[in-house]
Amino acid sequence: MPLVDDQTGQVHEQVLDNGLRVLVQEVRTAPLASVWCWYRVGSKNEGPGLTGVSHWVEHMNFKGTTNIPRDKVKGIIEQFGGYWNGYTWIDQTTYTETATRDVLDRMLFIEAERMANCLYDPADCESERTVIISELQGGENDPDQLLDQELTATAFRAHPYGHPTIGWLGDLQTMTRDDLYSYYRRYYVPNNAALVIVGDVDRDDVMRRVVQHFGAIQPRDIVKVSPTREPEQLGERRVTVSRQGTTAYLKVGYHAPSIQDADFFPLLVLDAVLTGAKGVNLWASFRTPAPQRSARLYRALVDGGFASAVNGALVPTNEPFLYTISVTATEGTSLSVVEETTLAQLDAVRRHGITEQELQKAKNQLRARLVFEGDCISNIAHQLGYFETIASWRLVPSLAARVDAVTLQQVGEAAAARLKSTNRTLGWFDPQPSTDEEAPHAGEGAGAGPATEQRR
Amino acid sequence: MTTLEQRGLAPVRSLLDNGVRVIAKHSGATPAVTIHATFDAGTVFDPTSEPGVAHFVSRTIDRGTASHTADDIAERLDFRGVSLAITVNRHALSLICTCLVKDLDPILATLADIVMHPAFPDREVETRRGEIVTMIRQDEDNPAAMAAEGLLSLLYGAVHPYGRRPRGTVEIVERISRSSMQAFHTARFAPDSLSLVIVGDLDPKRGIESADRAFASWRSAAAARPTFPAIEPPRERRMRVIAMMNKAQADIAYGFTAITRSDPAFYAYWLMNNILGEYSIGGRLGDSIRERQGMAYYVFSALDANVVAGPLLIRAGVNPANVDRALASIDEEIARMAADGPTDRELAESRQFLIGSLPRRLETNAGIANFLQMVEFFDLGMDYDLRVPDLLARVTRDDVQAAAQAVLDPSRAAVVVAGPYSGS
Numbered sequence: 001m002p003l004v005d006d007q008t009g010q011v012h013e014q015v016l017d018n019g020l021r022v023l024v025q026e027v028r029t030a031p032l033a034s035v036w037c038w039y040r041v042g043s044k045n046e047g048p049g050l051t052g053v054s055h056w057v058e059h060m061n062f063k064g065t066t067n068i069p070r071d072k073v074k075g076i077i078e079q080f081g082g083y084w085n086g087y088t089w090i091d092q093t094t095y096t097e098t099a100t101r102d103v104l105d106r107m108l109f110i111e112a113e114r115m116a117n118c119l120y121d122p123a124d125c126e127s128e129r130t131v132i133i134s135e136l137q138g139g140e141n142d143p144d145q146l147l148d149q150e151l152t153a154t155a156f157r158a159h160p161y162g163h164p165t166i167g168w169l170g171d172l173q174t175m176t177r178d179d180l181y182s183y184y185r186r187y188y189v190p191n192n193a194a195l196v197i198v199g200d201v202d203r204d205d206v207m208r209r210v211v212q213h214f215g216a217i218q219p220r221d222i223v224k225v226s227p228t229r230e231p232e233q234l235g236e237r238r239v240t241v242s243r244q245g246t247t248a249y250l251k252v253g254y255h256a257p258s259i260q261d262a263d264f265f266p267l268l269v270l271d272a273v274l275t276g277a278k279g280v281n282l283w284a285s286f287r288t289p290a291p292q293r294s295a296r297l298y299r300a301l302v303d304g305g306f307a308s309a310v311n312g313a314l315v316p317t318n319e320p321f322l323y324t325i326s327v328t329a330t331e332g333t334s335l336s337v338v339e340e341t342t343l344a345q346l347d348a349v350r351r352h353g354i355t356e357q358e359l360q361k362a363k364n365q366l367r368a369r370l371v372f373e374g375d376c377i378s379n380i381a382h383q384l385g386y387f388e389t390i391a392s393w394r395l396v397p398s399l400a401a402r403v404d405a406v407t408l409q410q411v412g413e414a415a416a417a418r419l420k421s422t423n424r425t426l427g428w429f430d431p432q433p434s435t436d437e438e439a440p441h442a443g444e445g446a447g448a449g450p451a452t453e454q455r456r
Numbered sequence: 457m458t459t460l461e462q463r464g465l466a467p468v469r470s471l472l473d474n475g476v477r478v479i480a481k482h483s484g485a486t487p488a489v490t491i492h493a494t495f496d497a498g499t500v501f502d503p504t505s506e507p508g509v510a511h512f513v514s515r516t517i518d519r520g521t522a523s524h525t526a527d528d529i530a531e532r533l534d535f536r537g538v539s540l541a542i543t544v545n546r547h548a549l550s551l552i553c554t555c556l557v558k559d560l561d562p563i564l565a566t567l568a569d570i571v572m573h574p575a576f577p578d579r580e581v582e583t584r585r586g587e588i589v590t591m592i593r594q595d596e597d598n599p600a601a602m603a604a605e606g607l608l609s610l611l612y613g614a615v616h617p618y619g620r621r622p623r624g625t626v627e628i629v630e631r632i633s634r635s636s637m638q639a640f641h642t643a644r645f646a647p648d649s650l651s652l653v654i655v656g657d658l659d660p661k662r663g664i665e666s667a668d669r670a671f672a673s674w675r676s677a678a679a680a681r682p683t684f685p686a687i688e689p690p691r692e693r694r695m696r697v698i699a700m701m702n703k704a705q706a707d708i709a710y711g712f713t714a715i716t717r718s719d720p721a722f723y724a725y726w727l728m729n730n731i732l733g734e735y736s737i738g739g740r741l742g743d744s745i746r747e748r749q750g751m752a753y754y755v756f757s758a759l760d761a762n763v764v765a766g767p768l769l770i771r772a773g774v775n776p777a778n779v780d781r782a783l784a785s786i787d788e789e790i791a792r793m794a795a796d797g798p799t800d801r802e803l804a805e806s807r808q809f810l811i812g813s814l815p816r817r818l819e820t821n822a823g824i825a826n827f828l829q830m831v832e833f834f835d836l837g838m839d840y841d842l843r844v845p846d847l848l849a850r851v852t853r854d855d856v857q858a859a860a861q862a863v864l865d866p867s868r869a870a871v872v873v874a875g876p877y878s879g880s
Binding site: 029030031032074075078079080081082083098099100126127128129130131132133134135137138140141142143243244245246247276277288289290291292293294295302303305308309328329330331332361364365366367368369371372374375376377431434 | 483484485486487488526527529530531533534535536537538539541554555556582583586587589590591593594596597598599600626701702703704705707735736737743746747748749750751752753754773774775804805808809810811812813814815816818819820821822875
């Protein structure tokens with residue numbers, strides 16, 4: 001039955017006959033098990049009229065199945081002390097449960113049901129429409145998120161990475177139950193999924209249970225349309241959001257390498273030098289601030305008194321996405337001064353590269369982050385599945401070595417190639433004073449940041 | 457041999473000669489260690505005339521000491537990949553970081569220098585002042601922050617420390633001086649107000665020895681014990697609208713003053729709050745407002761049983777057209793909880809959840825450190841993790857209903873709506 005039975009280091013990989021890739025890692029630090037079921041579908045796969053469908057489908061997949069009645073969903077894992085969640089982003093959709101190892105079977109049952117038997121009751125689809133619009137409008141209340149969405153949409157003209165994962169409001173208002181259901185049926189098949197189990201478990205026992213729950217689910221061919229390749233940018237782009245507000249924000253976005261491109265890790269090092277190392281775990285690292293007090297942009301902007309915060313974001317993705325620098329201007333500082341100061345630093349590093357000492361510090365930071373972001377089974381499991389949806393889980397054990405191998409010259413070349421003005425989009429949130437006449441706006445839709453979660 | 461579950465966390469607690477409390481715990485998940493240093497120096501200790509000093513101190517204390525510049529400190533931490541988070545809440549100011557085990561001693565030495573000898577250099581004070589003013593202005597444009605602050609002010613009044621804005625106002629922050637911060641440091645930072653938790657891949661004995669080396673030389677007068685004004689229970693419903701017409705969504709904050717952490721009824725309140733607004737997606741409130749009516753992406757309740765009777769807060773983000781309907785649903789759910797109490801099944805499931813989720817809460821170094829600080833702060837005993845199941849098992853359905861009846865009454869609720877809403 002197993003097509004592959006491969007073992008590299010601590011991760012056991014097996015592909016079922018129906019194409020489901022299963023990854024198991026035994027970690028016995030706590031009496032817990034974490035299950036993640038990943039699908040290679042995200043907002044990148046959405047066409048016109050259906051923006052936001054991946055995320056809405058994710059919400060619908062928590063609303064009962066053939067064998068889990070709607071009123072049995074609440075507490076299905078919580079009554080065992082467990083936790084569940086899910087998120088959708090540009091390349092992937094994922095669902096997770098973490099609970100005591102004793103309920104592993106139940107967690108696998110839930111994920112098998114989710115893959116094959118979700119209900120899509122029309123009334124639930126309607127009720128969820130307004131929940132998602134509320135999620136969108138909550139995001140829109142945050143000027144930083146609004147600017148992020150506008151910047152991304154400006155940087156991409158053709159590639160679907162340009163539209164927000166939560167979708168455009170117009171599509172959320174018009175999509176139908178059948179749109180949702182057919183999208184679900186199309187992408188939720190075992191040959192488009194990766195199931196990851198990490199924790200205090202026995203791998204043979206896990207595999208027996210996985211086969212029992214998932215073995216009979218039929219595969220189906222998926223015709224995946226390759227997204228339009230983004231044409232090369234020909235010159236600097238700008239976008240300004242003029243809204244009532246109290247604080248000014250600047251964002252600078254550069255087209256960035258995908259995880260497979262040679263300069264991804266050099267650019268990751270460069271980001272650590274500019275804004276402090278974040279690591280590469282979307283689920284863990286972005287929740288703790290970067291060590292950035294001595295980073296170049298922090299020194300110039302925050303210590304210089306021009307900004308109250310600066311952050312860089314380079315996230316591993318399947319296709320080239322963006323390297324984004326976000327700056328919050330201090331009260332009384334004009335955006336043009338913030339922009340000038342930011343660009344002066346970026347131009348300096350583009351022309352002269354970084355120093356040997358900065359390289360060493362960036363590597364120390366990234367190595368430490370890689371240790372910190374593997375501090376629990378859910379974070380370990382997340383990384384295996386996440387990398388499997390953008391390239392291969394096999395990158396995970398090699399991350400530290402890839403960081404170590406980065407040279408001064410590579411960082412210099414990456415800076416020179418990527419930080420050109422012709423590769424850049426500048427975004428301003430230019431706050432307008434409040435006016436009494438202004439009517440409440442109807443809302444145009446806002447992105448929800450790097451990932452949108454099902455719950456908080 | 458005993459299993460982990462039977463043994464519990466079993467941390468080692470030690471009192472240094474100068475009064476510093478050190479709690480150390482081995483955890484071998486990663487070759488890392490979390491340091492969590494907490495001082496009795498929260499916003500309740502702000503001078504009445506200058507709310508915001510504790511927060512200002514938290515943004516400035518690590519920006520230079522008598523012997524090291526801010527740049528030196530930044531370089532020491534950054535070079536080891538350490539980001540130092542300094543947080544401040546009502547009662548405590550905490551310095552929290554995670555480092556590799558091999559870096560424990562140099563990082564502890566840096567932390568000790570920061571808390572014992574901060575210099576508050578003028579240039580740093582001015583830069584941080586600009587940051588804080590910007591943060592306050594951001595809060596003023598954030599309906600969620602405005603609703604929460606507005607509610608605490610309604611519940612506790614402008615004088616009680618729980619009712620004040622934790623970051624102060626722009627006007628006050630503009631005039632907080634370096635000497636105010638030095639005075640706050642002198643009054644609140646002392647060995648006996650420090651509780652230091654060290655959790656990671658090392659022998660607890662070694663952790664305590666390292667702490668002793670870093671802090672043993674510190675001598676400073678004991679921090680004064682605080683007293684707090686009495687809280688007036690509300691007699692009527694109060695509602696406030698903060699109109700923010702530039703926003704897309706309205707944030708609701710709805711609440712009551714509840715109980716202290718040391719009240720024996722705490723465990724009944726804990727369960728009651730879980731059933732009302734936490735369990736699964738936001739408990740009964742989530743069932744009604746999110747799942748059945750599709751009105752909100754988020755709705756939940758949170759109980760902050762504290763040194764004084766902290767708040768029970770209900771929060772929701774809704775379309776402005778749905779504010780009145782959401783408020784009516786909250787009224788209905790809390791009245792129903794007070795009138796009928798929970799079902800047996802709800803009580804059993806929430807109890808199982810709170811007990812069963814402990815191993816997850818205690819999985820990471822940071823999670824354990826946080827838990828141990830809470831245990832130490834409320835004096836719950838180092839075996840508290842083992843006693844939780846029994847404490848929750850003793851709570852009956854009547855106890856939970858009594859808790860609901862004592863606090864959940866729509867006619868005495870405080871309500872704040874912030875966002876594109878001008879009132880019903």
